[in-house]
Amino acid sequence: MSTSGGGIHVDMHDHIETFRRVRDEFITEPYPAWTAIEVTGRITEGTIVEIRAVADAAPD
Numbered sequence: 001m002s003t004s005g006g007g008i009h010v011d012m013h014d015h016i017e018t019f020r021r022v023r024d025e026f027i028t029e030p031y032p033a034w035t036a037i038e039v040t041g042r043i044t045e046g047t048i049v050e051i052r053a054v055a056d057a058a059p060d
Contacts, residue, residue, distance in 0.1 A: 012036055
């Protein structure tokens with residue numbers, strides 16, 4: 001695990017089952033969209049890349 005820019009970064013592959021258990025316990029319908037991305041390599045060892053996205057649905 002590492003920290004950068006106020007965020008906490010973990011190896012998602014090692015923690016996906018825990019993530020899913022917590023998500024299933026606390027997130028209810030209507031479910032938000034989410035995506036998990038694993039990067040297998042970086043140009044410089046130790047580099048951390050953070051991607052943030054915000055989506056907004058148009059009103060019905």
